[in-house]
Amino acid sequence: MRKFFIGRTIGFSIVVILIGGYFLLNHYIYTEKQGDGGFQQDYKNVAYIIDGRPVLLVDGYAEEEMATGSASKKVTHYFGNEAYGDLNNDDISDIAFLLTQDTGGSGIFYYVVAGIKTDTGYRGTNAIFLGDRIAPQTTEIRDGEIMVNYAERMDGEPMTARPSVGVSKYLQIIDDELFELGR
Numbered sequence: 001m002r003k004f005f006i007g008r009t010i011g012f013s014i015v016v017i018l019i020g021g022y023f024l025l026n027h028y029i030y031t032e033k034q035g036d037g038g039f040q041q042d043y044k045n046v047a048y049i050i051d052g053r054p055v056l057l058v059d060g061y062a063e064e065e066m067a068t069g070s071a072s073k074k075v076t077h078y079f080g081n082e083a084y085g086d087l088n089n090d091d092i093s094d095i096a097f098l099l100t101q102d103t104g105g106s107g108i109f110y111y112v113v114a115g116i117k118t119d120t121g122y123r124g125t126n127a128i129f130l131g132d133r134i135a136p137q138t139t140e141i142r143d144g145e146i147m148v149n150y151a152e153r154m155d156g157e158p159m160t161a162r163p164s165v166g167v168s169k170y171l172q173i174i175d176d177e178l179f180e181l182g183r
Helices: 002-033
Strands: 047-050 053-056 061-065 073-085 094-102 109-118 121-124 128-132 135-142 145-152 165-174 177-180
Touching: 047 094, 047 121, 053 061, 094 135, 094 145, 109 145, 109 165, 109 177, 128 145, 128 165, 128 177
Parallel strands: 073 135
Antiparallel strands: 047 053, 061 073, 073 094, 094 109, 109 121, 109 128, 135 145, 145 165, 165 177
16 A cells, blocks of 8 residues: 555656646746747837838837938838748748838838847848838748839839839848848
């Protein structure tokens, strides 16, 4: 009877240790590897480099004066067209999406950026210019490459013309920087 009790106690202890280990491992994965609270959607609260200058988004929005004391503002917005996939070969899903920038004139400038997922959140990349007043279609990530599809105007058409020419741009992260691939 005593052997039965000892065997049962040891078996119960092993089960408790295994269950505790499972919960500790889960906690580690969700807080240490993915940031507090699991997968963080904080790519809208990261700095991205546009035309060589950092632009810090707060909830997908940034605003700065064009010149000190000027009423004109440069406004950057999160546009969307999100695509998820591994861009830097670390087996962690990153994100690519579009931003718009309004500099106070008649144009709306479109850029593609990537948010590289790290242990503590996202790190923003440089932006690649797509065009002025284009018509974005889709953004995809395949085999570590970003593909952005959109429509633009034919050469020589006025900016008032509706974008009608399909364009695909292919981009890739190389040494932590976003580059357009020559295709």
